[in-house]
Amino acid sequence: MNYRHAFHAGNHADVLKHAVLARVVEYLALKDKPFAALDAHAGIGAYDLQSVEAGKTGEWQTGIGLMAEPFDPAVEAMLAAYRKAVAAMNPSGALRYYPGSPELILQGMRGGDRLIANELHPSDAATLEENYRSDRRLEVTTLDALQAVKSQLPLREKRGLVLIDPPYEERDEAEKVVQMLAQGQRRFAGGIFIIWYPVTTEAFVDRLLDGIHATGIGNILKAELRVKNTHEASGLSGSGLLILNPPFVLEDELRALLPALAIRLGVAGLGRQDVSWLTPKKG
Ligand SMILES: C[S@@+](CC[C@H](N)C(=O)[O-])C[C@H]1O[C@@H](n2cnc3c(N)ncnc32)[C@H](O)[C@@H]1O
Structure with a gap:
């Protein structure tokens, strides 16, 4: 790892x-x-954009670093919760800290809601625990994500969200993601699942999407954003989300958001996007 x-x-x-x-x-x-x-791959929850790590890649500068300028009102309405979370971490107004998924989820939760943040890497799990020690809504677990999906689902509240966000550094990670979705959906059929995937090569994306398709699970919405052309040497040229059981408002919102992000974050006008149903929409 x-x-x-x-x-x-x-x-x-x-x-x-x-x-x-x-x-x-x-x-x-x-x-x-x-x-x-x-949150099956939680990370540490909060990031310093002035850290040595962030400075080495400078990646945030071509992401959140380009988001200051407001979009049109429809897009801003969709971005409001995200913007609020980023702003809450930067009370002085200058962008320095960036929320990870546990922070974003906790910021949107009420007192009676609950987050299980799972992180396999021992030192990241310890940092996560330390960062949120005082927040009783959060439980940190340190399982392999597939085990976390198997052991934590269904969520007893019956309503909820599962985030699958692996690093895709193992060769069989696409297959593991397919397995996680299949296992998760079987246990928690009504849940909202969000799977993140990188766009590195067309072959990788096809393999993952074909695998998801082959599960026969319906009602999966795809939102993919590419910031440059994709070829073997392009590195991370984009990313996508597969959303099982999306809230009904989300499709239209993504159809407004993705084109705006493609223009804003696309490199040299090469931004492209696709919002479509990977598997048939329910109802
Ligand atoms: C892309 S990062 C997560 C980022 C986080 N979800 C966010 O949005 O802020 C992936 C995380 O998964 C962890 N990880 C890697 N393999 C794992 C596994 N098999 N099970 C659980 N976590 C794993 C890594 O240590 C890393 O922190």
Whole structure:
């Protein structure tokens, strides 16, 4: 396990993932009944954009670093929860700290909601625990994500969210993600699942999407943002989200958000996006 999210926090992939995550949590919090979230690959929860790690890649500068200028009102409405979370970490107004997924989820939760933040890396799990020691809504677990999905689902609240956000550093990670979704959906069929994936090569994306498709699970919405052309040497040219059981408002919101992000975050006008149903929409 070499991956450390501190090198990548706030990049274009985080902007997409975290904007959607914050909006889905906001949506879950609209109803009085409590909900829970399982963040299966949680990271450490908060990142310093002036750290040595962030400075080495400078990735945040082409992600959250380009987001200051407001978009049109429809896009801003969708981004509101995300913007609020980033602002809450930077009370002076200058961008320095960036929220990870546990922070974003906690910021959208009420007192009776619950987050299980799972992180396999021992020192990241310890940092996460330390960062949120005083927050009783949070439980940190240190399982392999597949085990976490198997052991924590279904969430007892019956309403909730599962985030699957692996580093994809293992060769069989796409297959593991397919397995996690299949196992998770079997146990928690009504849950909202958000899977993040990198766009590195077309072959990788096809393999992952074909695998998800082959599970036969319906109602999966895809939102993919590419910031440059994809070829073997392009590195992370984009990323995507697969959202199982998305809130009904989300499709239209993504159809407004993604084109705006493609223009804003695209390199030299090469931004592209796609919002479509990977598997048939329910209802
Ligand atoms: C992309 S980062 C997560 C970022 C975080 N979800 C966020 O948005 O702020 C992936 C995390 O998964 C952890 N990880 C790697 N393999 C894992 C596994 N098998 N089970 C659980 N966590 C794992 C890594 O240590 C890393 O912190």
